[in-house]
Amino acid sequence: MNGKMLWGSATASYQCEGAWNEDGKVESMWDHYLHQENLENGDVASDHYHRFREDIRQMAEGGQNAYRFSLSWPRIIKNESGEINEKGLDFYRQMIDACHENGIEPFVTCYHWDLPQYLEEKGGWLNKATAAAFQHYCEVVFKAFNGLVDHWTTFNEPKWFVFSGYMSGNYPPCHKNPQEVVNAAYNVMYANALAVKSFKELGILGSIGIVTSYQTIYGIDDSEACQLAFRNADNYCNNWIIDTACSGTFPSDMVAKLVAEGFDLSIAQPEELQLIKNNTVQFLGMNYYSPQFVKPYTGGETDVKVNNLGKNYKGNMRTVVKNWFEVANDDMTELPRNDWGMIVYPQGLREGLRRNSAKFSGPIYVTENGFGNYEDVHNGPVHDQYRIEYIREHVRYLLKAQSDGVDVRGYFVWSPFDLYSWKNGCEKRYGLVAVDFDHGCKRIPKDSYYWYRDEIASNWLDVR
Numbered sequence: 300m301n302g303k304m305l306w307g308s309a310t311a312s313y314q315c316e317g318a319w320n321e322d323g324k325v326e327s328m329w330d331h332y333l334h335q336e337n338l339e340n341g342d343v344a345s346d347h348y349h350r351f352r353e354d355i356r357q358m359a360e361g362g363q364n365a366y367r368f369s370l371s372w373p374r375i376i377k378n379e380s381g382e383i384n385e386k387g388l389d390f391y392r393q394m395i396d397a398c399h400e401n402g403i404e405p406f407v408t409c410y411h412w413d414l415p416q417y418l419e420e421k422g423g424w425l426n427k428a429t430a431a432a433f434q435h436y437c438e439v440v441f442k443a444f445n446g447l448v449d450h451w452t453t454f455n456e457p458k459w460f461v462f463s464g465y466m467s468g469n470y471p472p473c474h475k476n477p478q479e480v481v482n483a484a485y486n487v488m489y490a491n492a493l494a495v496k497s498f499k500e501l502g503i504l505g506s507i508g509i510v511t512s513y514q515t516i517y518g519i520d521d522s523e524a525c526q527l528a529f530r531n532a533d534n535y536c537n538n539w540i541i542d543t544a545c546s547g548t549f550p551s552d553m554v555a556k557l558v559a560e561g562f563d564l565s566i567a568q569p570e571e572l573q574l575i576k577n578n579t580v581q582f583l584g585m586n587y588y589s590p591q592f593v594k595p596y597t598g599g600e601t602d603v604k605v606n607n608l609g610k611n612y613k614g615n616m617r618t619v620v621k622n623w624f625e626v627a628n629d630d631m632t633e634l635p636r637n638d639w640g641m642i643v644y645p646q647g648l649r650e651g652l653r654r655n656s657a658k659f660s661g662p663i664y665v666t667e668n669g670f671g672n673y674e675d676v677h678n679g680p681v682h683d684q685y686r687i688e689y690i691r692e693h694v695r696y697l698l699k700a701q702s703d704g705v706d707v708r709g710y711f712v713w714s715p716f717d718l719y720s721w722k723n724g725c726e727k728r729y730g731l732v733a734v735d736f737d738h739g740c741k742r743i744p745k746d747s748y749y750w751y752r753d754e755i756a757s758n759w760l761d762v763r
């Protein structure tokens with residue numbers, strides 16, 4: 300650690316690279332699912348695979364000193380026997396080189412949801428063998444890029460891809476089965492510990508962390524029932540990842556609750572739990588977009604509704620987790636939100652940073668934060684004052700957390716340029732730079748791009 304604060308932006312391989320079947324890349328579960336369902340896909344996305352040099356140069360010209368991106372597992376490992384696709388490694392070597400040439404620090408995620416389809420066909424994250432395959436893949440990339448990368452992370456947002464894949468069923472493999480959530484979640488946390496173990500044993504330079512989709516939880520009142528709902532929601536959203544990865548143990552009250560509710564936890568073997576205990580991460584990445592207001596469970600079956608339709612979404616986003624808690628976001632009518640119903644609550648970032656630093660002594664990075672919106676990119680530059688406001692206010696609270704004593708060492712805007720937003724498609728835009736997907740993926744900086752550059756240059760003088 301050289302002590303400098305990282306100010307950058309973040310992407311994920313499937314969401315921006317395109318080139319889905321070039322240079323020996325095999326199918327990911329997302330390629331397979333979106334093709335099969337005939338849904339909008341990332342076959343081309345932002346065409347970053349062919350334009351990464353221009354994009355990285357643009358980040359540097361935009362004053363940024365770090366770029367968080369993920370490696371595509373199916374670009375690098377060809378099959379179940381673990382054979383390496385050298386062209387895949389070459390591609391990322393060039394990306395990392397381009398970062399260094401431009402004074403940008405590469406901040407690398409090993410897994411941002413694009414599981415090789417050959418593993419999904421063998422049960423994906425429900426199969427413990429996927430954890431061993433992940434360890435092998437991580438060892439390949441750790442060795443290939445050892446010394447070139449200071450910050451590695453194992454997983455991006457276990458909660459999001461496990462719950463979307465096995466609970467709400469809006470992401471592949473589109474199951475709705477709470478027992479599978481438990482099994483997949485366990486295998487992912489075990490895979491995390493296996494990768495950390497390899498990282499340490501191989502003596503890889505730099506440090507290794509995990510990235511979580513952090514939701515600052517707030518109970519709607521101080522009643523005892525609400526405090527219990529708060530704890531259940533915090534375990535459900537945050538603690539099973541943070542406590543396990545950072546301290547080496549699953550939250551004991553959550554485990555007891557799962558047992559009491561009849562879940563089968565036999566997947567967890569004592570020697571694996573010991574391995575998890577012995578192999579904790581060295582830093583925490585927090586993706587923060589929005590908080591979660593919760594109230595006690597009142598009744599009904601578990602029901603998790605996700606808005607992937609933006610302003611076309613009809614109905615509410617009520618989430619009920621049977622016997623655990625209910626989400627009360629719909630009751631918070633006074634709070635601003637975007638077209639996808641995401642509440643804007645920047646003070647939640649300071650509170651989340653404080654809570655996490657109280658239980659984890661390592662450094663913290665805000666690895667994603669940003670504002671998705673519909674934008675017309677065909678009629679001149681986008682004047683995205685709302686995004687500027689969103690980022691400014693979140694950085695304001697990050698800086699306050701720093702003054703509170705939180706060891707936060709970096710901030711990454713999601714995203715440097717527009718990209719494919721999973722089930723929301725490409726019209727949910729987050730970029731500092733617009734991508735005209737209809738005209739050869741032309742890049743056009745938005746107002747926020749120049750504003751971010753100037754704020755970094757002034758060290759956020761007007762925000763402090």
Ligand code: BG6
Pocket residue numbers: 311314455456459512586667671713719720721723727
């Ligand atoms: C995070 C993910 O959950 O949020 C990204 O790490 C994602 O992959 C981002 O794109 C924004 O969410 P969405 O669903 O609006 O694209």
